[in-house]
Amino acid sequence: MAIDRELLRVISSIKDLDELNRFFRDIFTPAELDDISLRWKLLKDLHQGMTQRKISEKYGISLCKITRGSKVLKQKGSVVLKVLDAGE
Numbered sequence: 001m002a003i004d005r006e007l008l009r010v011i012s013s014i015k016d017l018d019e020l021n022r023f024f025r026d027i028f029t030p031a032e033l034d035d036i037s038l039r040w041k042l043l044k045d046l047h048q049g050m051t052q053r054k055i056s057e058k059y060g061i062s063l064c065k066i067t068r069g070s071k072v073l074k075q076k077g078s079v080v081l082k083v084l085d086a087g088e
Helices: 005-013 017-027 030-047 052-059 063-074 079-086
Strands: none
Touching: 005 017, 030 052, 030 063, 030 079, 052 063, 063 079
16 A cells, blocks of 8 residues: 555655654554554664564564564665665
């Protein structure tokens, strides 16, 4: 399912982090926000070289969820990888 382009434009237009935080809390459930935050954390850990087993132990999640993140980082043209590389 594609993400609504209008929603992407709205999110990218919000420059104030506190306002963006409030917007996310308005439209996402606490569980959805937890899932998104966890996905980002495990992607960062993978990028920093942490093993999948260590990440699984750290967050109490399955290796399948982590493997998906690993595949994202290995994709040619991965925007996630580009963003993480830029943050170094």
